[in-house]
Each structure stands twice: as C-alpha cells, then as structure tokens.
Amino acid sequence: MAPSIGTSVPRVDGPAKVCGSARYVDDLVLPGMLHGATVRSDVPRGRLLGVDLDPAFDWTGITVVTADDVPVNAVPLIESDQPVLARDEIRHAYEPVALLACEDRLRLAQALRHVTLRVEPLPPVLTIDDALAAREAIRGADNVIKRYRITKGRGGAAVEGCEVVVRGVYETGWQEHVYIEPNGMIGWWDGDTARVEGSLQCPYYVQKGIKGVFGLPDDGVDVTQAVTGGGFGGKEEYPTLVALHALLLAKKSGRPVKLVYGRQEDVEASTKRHPSRVEIASGCDRDGTLRAVSIRVLFDGGAYVTLTPVVLSRGALHACGAYRWEDVTVEAVAVATNTPPNGAFRGFGAPQTIWAIERHLDRVARTLGTDPVALKRKNLLRLGDTTATGQTLKESVGVEECVEKAMAASGYVEKRERGPVVTGRTARGVGAAIFLHGAGFTGSGEKYLKGKVAVDLLPGGRARVRTGSTDIGQGTETVFRQIAADGLGIGVENVDFAVPSTANVPDSGPTVASRTVMVVGSIVDAAAKELRARLEAEEKARGATRSAAWERLAADPARATSLVQYEPPPGVVWDDATYSGDAYPAYGWACDVAEVEVDLDTFETKVTGFWAAVDVGRVINPTLCAGQVEGGTLQAIGWALTEKLVTKDGKILNPRMTNYIVPTSLDAPPFTTTLVEAAYSRGPGGAKGVGELPMDGGAPAVAAAIEHATGLVLDRVPMLPEDLFEASVKGGAR
Amino acid sequence: MSVAGLALHPFSTPKTLDEALALLAERSARAEKTVLLAGGTDWFVERHVAPAEEAGVLPLVVDVSRLDALRGIAVEGETLHIGAAATYLEIRKDARVAARCPLLAATARDVGALQIQARGTLGGNLASGSPAADGVAALAALDATLLLRSIRGARRVPLAGFYTGYRRSVLAADELIEAIEIALPPEGSPFAWRKVGTRQAQAISKVAFAGLAVVASGRLARLGLGMASVAPTVALLPATRALGLSKPLGEVTDADVEQAVLADVSPIDDVRSTAAYRRHVAVRLAQRFFGELRAL
Numbered sequence A: 001m002a003p004s005i006g007t008s009v010p011r012v013d014g015p016a017k018v019c020g021s022a023r024y025v026d027d028l029v030l031p032g033m034l035h036g037a038t039v040r041s042d043v044p045r046g047r048l049l050g051v052d053l054d055p056a057f058d059w060t061g062i063t064v065v066t067a068d069d070v071p072v073n074a075v076p077l078i079e080s081d082q083p084v085l086a087r088d089e090i091r092h093a094y095e096p097v098a099l100l101a102c103e104d105r106l107r108l109a110q111a112l113r114h115v116t117l118r119v120e121p122l123p124p125v126l127t128i129d130d131a132l133a134a135r136e137a138i139r140g141a142d143n144v145i146k147r148y149r150i151t152k153g154r155g156g157a158a159v160e161g162c163e164v165v166v167r168g169v170y171e172t173g174w175q176e177h178v179y180i181e182p183n184g185m186i187g188w189w190d191g192d193t194a195r196v197e198g199s200l201q202c203p204y205y206v207q208k209g210i211k212g213v214f215g216l217p218d219d220g221v222d223v224t225q226a227v228t229g230g231g232f233g234g235k236e237e238y239p240t241l242v243a244l245h246a247l248l249l250a251k252k253s254g255r256p257v258k259l260v261y262g263r264q265e266d267v268e269a270s271t272k273r274h275p276s277r278v279e280i281a282s283g284c285d286r287d288g289t290l291r292a293v294s295i296r297v298l299f300d301g302g303a304y305v306t307l308t309p310v311v312l313s314r315g316a317l318h319a320c321g322a323y324r325w326e327d328v329t330v331e332a333v334a335v336a337t338n339t340p341p342n343g344a345f346r347g348f349g350a351p352q353t354i355w356a357i358e359r360h361l362d363r364v365a366r367t368l369g370t371d372p373v374a375l376k377r378k379n380l381l382r383l384g385d386t387t388a389t390g391q392t393l394k395e396s397v398g399v400e401e402c403v404e405k406a407m408a409a410s411g412y413v414e415k416r417e418r419g420p421v422v423t424g425r426t427a428r429g430v431g432a433a434i435f436l437h438g439a440g441f442t443g444s445g446e447k448y449l450k451g452k453v454a455v456d457l458l459p460g461g462r463a464r465v466r467t468g469s470t471d472i473g474q475g476t477e478t479v480f481r482q483i484a485a486d487g488l489g490i491g492v493e494n495v496d497f498a499v500p501s502t503a504n505v506p507d508s509g510p511t512v513a514s515r516t517v518m519v520v521g522s523i524v525d526a527a528a529k530e531l532r533a534r535l536e537a538e539e540k541a542r543g544a545t546r547s548a549a550w551e552r553l554a555a556d557p558a559r560a561t562s563l564v565q566y567e568p569p570p571g572v573v574w575d576d577a578t579y580s581g582d583a584y585p586a587y588g589w590a591c592d593v594a595e596v597e598v599d600l601d602t603f604e605t606k607v608t609g610f611w612a613a614v615d616v617g618r619v620i621n622p623t624l625c626a627g628q629v630e631g632g633t634l635q636a637i638g639w640a641l642t643e644k645l646v647t648k649d650g651k652i653l654n655p656r657m658t659n660y661i662v663p664t665s666l667d668a669p670p671f672t673t674t675l676v677e678a679a680y681s682r683g684p685g686g687a688k689g690v691g692e693l694p695m696d697g698g699a700p701a702v703a704a705a706i707e708h709a710t711g712l713v714l715d716r717v718p719m720l721p722e723d724l725f726e727a728s729v730k731g732g733a734r
Numbered sequence B: 001m002s003v004a005g006l007a008l009h010p011f012s013t014p015k016t017l018d019e020a021l022a023l024l025a026e027r028s029a030r031a032e033k034t035v036l037l038a039g040g041t042d043w044f045v046e047r048h049v050a051p052a053e054e055a056g057v058l059p060l061v062v063d064v065s066r067l068d069a070l071r072g073i074a075v076e077g078e079t080l081h082i083g084a085a086a087t088y089l090e091i092r093k094d095a096r097v098a099a100r101c102p103l104l105a106a107t108a109r110d111v112g113a114l115q116i117q118a119r120g121t122l123g124g125n126l127a128s129g130s131p132a133a134d135g136v137a138a139l140a141a142l143d144a145t146l147l148l149r150s151i152r153g154a155r156r157v158p159l160a161g162f163y164t165g166y167r168r169s170v171l172a173a174d175e176l177i178e179a180i181e182i183a184l185p186p187e188g189s190p191f192a193w194r195k196v197g198t199r200q201a202q203a204i205s206k207v208a209f210a211g212l213a214v215v216a217s218g219r220l221a222r223l224g225l226g227m228a229s230v231a232p233t234v235a236l237l238p239a240t241r242a243l244g245l246s247k248p249l250g251e252v253t254d255a256d257v258e259q260a261v262l263a264d265v266s267p268i269d270d271v272r273s274t275a276a277y278r279r280h281v282a283v284r285l286a287q288r289f290f291g292e293l294r295a296l
Helices: A014-019 A105-112 A128-133 A156-161 A203-214 A238-253 A263-269 A308-317 A350-368 A372-378 A399-410 A412-418 A445-449 A476-488 A516-542 A546-554 A622-641 A693-710 A721-729 B017-029 B043-047 B088-093 B095-100 B102-110 B114-119 B122-128 B134-141 B238-246 B254-264 B275-294
Strands: A034-040 A046-053 A063-065 A096-102 A115-121 A144-152 A164-172 A184-190 A193-198 A221-225 A257-260 A276-284 A290-302 A327-336 A421-423 A426-439 A452-458 A462-466 A495-497 A561-565 A586-599 A605-615 A671-676 B034-037 B060-063 B073-076 B079-083 B145-150 B153-158 B163-165 B176-183 B191-196 B207-216 B219-228
Touching (some): A034 A238, A096 A105, A128 A290, A128 A327, A144 A308, A156 A290, A164 A350, A193 A203, A193 A238, A290 A308, A350 A426, A399 A605, A399 A671, A516 A561, A622 A671, B017 B176, B102 B134, B122 B134, B134 B191, B191 B275, B219 B238, B238 B254
Antiparallel strands (some): A063 A096, A184 A193, A421 A426, A426 A586, A452 A462, A452 A561
8 A cells, every 4th residue: 555644635624615515613503593692891991880681672582691600600721710701800892791692693683782781991901011011900910921931051141241232122913813714612401411513623622611610520511523614723722712602501591502703703802813022132253153142022911811821931932043042041921911812823922932033133134244044044953952941952953954945946045145126116025034833732741631542443444533633624634544544554545534522532632733743643643553553463363364354353342443642752851940941842944935026105015926945844745734834824924914903992993804904815925835854753754743833934034025125124013014114214215 | 793684674676777766766755764785895794793783774775786777888989888887897897998998997907806896886886985995086087977867867977076075975865876977088098007905805995096197299188086095085186187287297296296195185094004104105106107107
C-alpha cells in the first residue's frame, strides 16, 4: 500500500460542504424546539439594579431566564470569575443578563425590545493605560490579571552596556475572527442528562463547563460537535457560554432550545484577539550581533480572566523572536478592562509579540544602516542554541532553510538592492519577517492534558478514528485518516472518522495550539501502529491472511480497539515557578516575504506578491498544509491592513461585515508557498504544528514592505491608509 | 436584530407603472408610508439591524424592480436613457454604455461585487440618497437628468437640483424615478473613475471620484465632477468645475485645484475614515484628473 502521508488526499468533508448538504447547527431542527435570544447590557460598567419585563407585552409562551435560574453562576475556566448571567455587576457593554426563548422567532425578537435593564452606570476602564493608571479598580487594586517574568543571563539591564541601544514601542488592535458561521448551540435535557450539539472546537471544554454549572457527572453531559464553519480559536472557550445559555433555557422551558448568534451579536459579544503594547529596548554590537533585550509586554484581557493568562504566556514566550540573545528580561502583564473578554485567536498572543520584535529589528537595522534580513540572519537561533527560557534546541530547526528558500523565490535581495520602484504615483517595495511558533501546549501542559485517541478495527477491513480533536475546516478529518491509514497499512478510503461527541470519543485535549497534527496525530499514529502489531501477531499466531486476522480482531470487543494516551517526550523539563526550561516540545519556523504597491496619493496598500517558506517538520497533506499557510497569511494581512475595530465608550461601532473589513479573494496576493521539512522526531512522520504559525509573520512583512516602498515607518497595526497618510504628514513621505 | 418580521411587511407587486403610480398617489394622499423596492441591496440588509417589526405600523413595500417601464437601456440621438430599475450588471454588460459612456461602465463594474451588481440599480442608489453612493457620483460627473413621474405627470430634474440635504431630495411622496438621461459626451472623451474603498470589492467608498471632460484646443468645453463620501450629499464640486472652465488647462495649477476642492467638500470623521484623509484624497484625485487632462 503506497503511503498516504505526503499526498494531497482530497478533503473528506469537502463535497457535503460545497454541495450544501452538510448540516450546520442552524440547519438542525428538533421536535418542539424553541429559539433563544440573549438580553445584554448596553453600558460597559455599572450596577445592575433589576431586569424589568414590560407588563403591557404578552409574555405567553416566552421563557425568561435570569441569574436566579443558574445553579452555579460561574463559567468554569482558569479562574471562574465570569458569571453565566450577570447578577449585580455589569463589566462590559455586551454582558449577558437574561435569556429569552420562544417558538416564534418574530415574537422572540419583539420580546427582546420589551425587556429593560435598570443599571446604575459606573466609570468604565476601557484601555490598557486606563487600567494601569488604576483610578478605577475593576480587578484587585491594580487591575492586573496576570504577570510573568522571564530572565536569561544578566537580564535586560545588560542592554545599557551595549554598543548600540535601540528602543521602540509597538502596538496592535483587536481582531475579530469572522469565521463564516457565527456561534450557535442547541441544548436539551434527556431526563437529568444535558445534551448539546453545536459549533465548537473543544467538546470536552464545553462538557467541563456544563458539569460545573449544573453539578453533573461526566456521563450526565453529552456534547456533540455539529459541522462547524470555522473557529480560528473563537470557538475554543466561547461556545461553553452559548451552550450553558441554551441549556438554561431548555431546563426552564422543558423544550430543546436553539441559540444561534447573528453576525452583529457574534462580533460584539464573542472573544477577539487581545490588543497589545510592547516596549522593547535592545542592545547589540556595531556589527549587528544581538546581545541583550528588555521587553515589556502589555495585553488587554477584557472584562474577565477567561484564557488571558495562557495567551499572555505564549506572547511572552515568543517575545524574543527567532533570535539568539545572551541577556534577556521579558516582563509581561495582562490587565482587565470593561470590554468583552478577549480570548483565543490563531497565534494566541504570539502575533502581537512577533509583530513587535520584527518591527524592532527592522528599526535596529535602520539604525545600523544594514538590511533587516541580513541582521536577522546573523542572529538566528540554530541547533544547540538556547532560547530566552534556557531551552536548548536539540532538533528540527529549519529556519535557515526557510530564509534561503523565501529569499530565492521572492528575489528579495535584488529587489531591496534595487530600491523601491516608483511608477507615477505608486511605489513598490518588499519586506520580510522571520519567526517561530511553539507547537503544542506550553511547558508542562501536555503532561496534564493526557490526550487520548481510540482507533477501532471494524468489520469489512475498515478502521475508525475516535478523537475529541475536531475538524473546523482545517482538515483534521482528512489528515487523521491519512495518519491512521499509514499506521495500519491500509488505504485512506478505508478509514472512518467518528463524529466528535463526548459520549463516543475520548478526550484528546482541545483543538488548539497547533497541537492537532503534532500531538494528537502522533497518538493516532501510535494507536494505528499498535493495532497493526496486533494484526501481525494474530497472523503469526493463527496462520491466517491479514484480512482474516482483521475480521477476527474486529469481531472481538476486547481486541478491536486501541486506546492510546499521549506520552510527553522524555527530557522535556519546564519550571512554572521560574518560567524557564523547555517551553515547547518543538517549534515551527518560517520566513515571509511580502511585496506591496502603495498609492502615494490615496495611501492604499495592495499586497502584490507573497512568498512564504515554512518548516512544518513533515507535510501530511500538501494541499491542506499550503492552505493553512495561505489562509493564515491572508488573515494576517487583514489584521495588518484593514481590520480595525472602532469603539466608543466601550461599544463597538462597526460590528458588521460591511464595516469591519476582512480581505476578499480579490485582496489575496498571489502566494508562493514552500514547505520545508526539518523533521521532529516525536511528530507523526516528523510533523509539527502549522495552524497558527502563518498568522505571526504577515503583518511585520507587510509593514517592512510599506517602509521599503514609501519610507513610512508604522509601528501599529492595522496600518490603514489613514495611518499612512498621518505618518506622511508627520514627515518622511515620498 | 432579525429578519424574522420580513413577512409582516405589507407587500405589493404592481404589474404596470400606472398601477404603481396610482398606488403611490393613493397612499401619499392618506399620508401612508411606502417603500419602493428596486434591487433591495440596502433595504434588505438594513432589516438585519433594524428593531424587530411590530405589525400595524409598517410601510407598504412596493416592488418596482420588474416594471418594464423602468427597465431597459436605450440611446436616442445623443441621449443615453437608462431605466431606473436597470441593474448595474445590465449597465456594465451593455455595449452602447461601454462605447459611449465608459465612465458609467467602470462605475458599474466597481459597485459592491457581482451579487450586488446583479440586483442593485441606479434608481435605488439615487433614491436611498446615501452620500457614499458610487453610482450617483458617476451620474454627477455625467450631469445626468432624472425623469421623475407621478400621476400628476412627468418632470425632469437635473441631478444638481435633486438633493436638498442628507438623504433628502425633491422627490415627492407620490413620485418615483422613472429613468436617468445622460447627454452623451463625444466618443473618446477623457474620464476618471476612482473608488477609494477599504478593500478590492464589497466596500463602501471612503471617497469615490468621477470626472468627465470634453477638451477643445487646450480648454475644457465640458467638465463634470462627482465625489462620494465627502459631503452630506454626493458632491458636484461646483468651485472646481468653475475653476476648470475658467481658463486654459495649462494655467490650472495643483494649488488652484486644491483650493477649489477644499472649498467644495466638507467631509466628516466616521466609522469608515477621517475628514483629514478624505480631504487629502479628494484633492489628490482631482489633481490627478487635471494632470491627466493637461497631459492630453
């Protein structure tokens, strides 16, 4: 059987999605089902005095749920500080306060207009600076959610003794996920068993939330993933809240309840990428050898803790970029504000700090009068080097090859030497970014997760993968079939993928952190290979053909299934107390080159070419892998150039696709993607993670290209035409 | 909030223009509100964010998109006649428009994207009165005349006299826009169309600029300008037009153009852009057009 890994097996979920037969949560109808809706606050901070139902409105057939109906009113997460429904306190402008359900959607929409919240407004904390100033305390005395400190060598103080010292401040704004399908869940009760089906990334996260709030055991909760139209991290923690709301309405009404957000509600209320400010002081030799760096990372966590501590952690761990530094201090702080909680989003804190360090090294290069890529190449991490946390890189460092390939494919060096090309009133330039992304959970995370996967032998020579890792459009179903097929030595068409449901699949850990292929894929691989060994043993012992052995094992419940738990690689040591050690088992590496054309009158930036060379360890499916790179890069280009969330007094002014501007296919540049394979010994076939990596490099590469084309230096994303115009007014425009 | 209440709207599909006009006349006499539905690309989208409908207070929605009298594109003599309910797709595919009025063809290609172009109409763009209307900017540069009709009869209103303020016009409650008439410029007349949006498609303009000129021996014999998103209504830039017609092209300097355009526009900061940026882009696009004309 020719191996399936390395071939572009077509996406198994593709035909149903393209033909429209795939059933998303909004397509599902249960008998007796009601529609649900959420009543939200409209001030960012205040004391909730009461929820009033208009006595003139006919409330017949409308179920109303308030905080009084919630058994344990706290969403279980890192800190369980977020209420399921607000009771006394309003902490952001879209805080859920009450829930309504009705069979008729129009009456439901009308009823929403007849609920009034009595709120005494309080002065809100809306920005990082507001929070740090702590004139209003909304969390502890200092509004700080979490702090980390990473030190290496003599620490950041060593900067001051260096030959060349460069300082800079770099900022990023919110980013909305804009998955095609907004959040949605159906919840119902089967006696005492809670059941939900909906759009989600992590069925076991949702299960944990329901268990905590309703006080149920594992087998009292069944969470099933419906076909999911994209997530990008936006369906990591948020769907738990939607599921809880649907179940509360279902419990009170005694009927199944479907709660599906419209786009506007989804943009307003659900999580977004953390806004950031990163302050860097670095020291290097006159020849460009980097020596010391002192970095302060500030993230806006929003109204509740949610996942902010881990997002901040990843941001801090990526803050030094793909480079060697002898002396390091990274001080990372996340603060609370009265804005909707920010959360998981592809890249998970790293895009913000990679943006900062890449822009900073561009600034260092400008100071030294050298090309940024030449400077960065000189200082790249290599095998045997140690990172800021003291991790020694022992294998799978393909960054130098990525840089070579991206340089060659893009003609970067020649284009930079030639200088910007100005034709009439347009200027063309190129820029690059070099970066890394840790694959899998940070530090000791995978040890605690204990991810599990089951592979079953089925009659008729078929096999089935059962895993809690979901396909949200990125191709999990397809690549897991490939890995299992090769492990078993059968054709990929003979492998099934079980619908992820907590009743039916083991907990593989969440579908996040670029861990699906590298970590969970390796468990799939181990389970499949274990079954293959069983088959071989059965063949030897009973002297039969492979297919006879297969059918015998498949018919024997005791031997048909291999359930394997992840074994973290030996020798990976992490110390949470000192924030030192092996931060990630492996890193993906990449080099991006962007070419842009800037209209010197309107300051519109068009990305005219994009070259990405990405070290993914091993390519499981070339089409899907390149698709991850190109899709992630386009998402980064949107963050860089158009995606600006406009807010006023804590409210979002552009919560619609007509005014929150994501790129269209016409805005996508022609991509040239090169996949590099510096194998990681513990990944399936050598594979590492790729999902998040491409989100990290697009923005700094585009910024460097704009700088090359126009001479305008931008240190904040997004870089709208208005921002280029402003920068040009301040000086420096061509 | 919801489109759940769409079905609550009283709805009418008149078969003929006369029937539609009679209905409008009846309702306006009783001071009842009517929504004329052409492509619906604004109205339907707005339903999503409008408060949930309550029966009894809703306007009558009258679908005029299939009235033959409002459809069709014709050239009569040197006048291009476009039905108010002709779609952008029909306009961009029309060979006569492409040959004789390429400015309008270029605009039609840039509006929204294919789905919007298949439904959206110039009549709807005019009637909804958005200052960001791309189609209206082009019609301004073409100095279009609007043919308005009611049971009282027809009247012709130049675009320059159509709007009275932000989303307000001289269109009476019993009137509809039947057609747009454009005095065709000579073939090959120079024109400019530039939509400064936020992305390559599906974007509402931050600024849109349309220009049309007839040049004879170094002077402008005709100059039309239109600009979207720089004033409470689509701007016709009268000072800039007057400047262009006042002296030989070679004597019109960039500084003159800047001064005139700044007198003509009054942009605001909003969710899509800033006043300062819009002023800058308005000036630069006009200067570019004058530069192109000088270079002819």
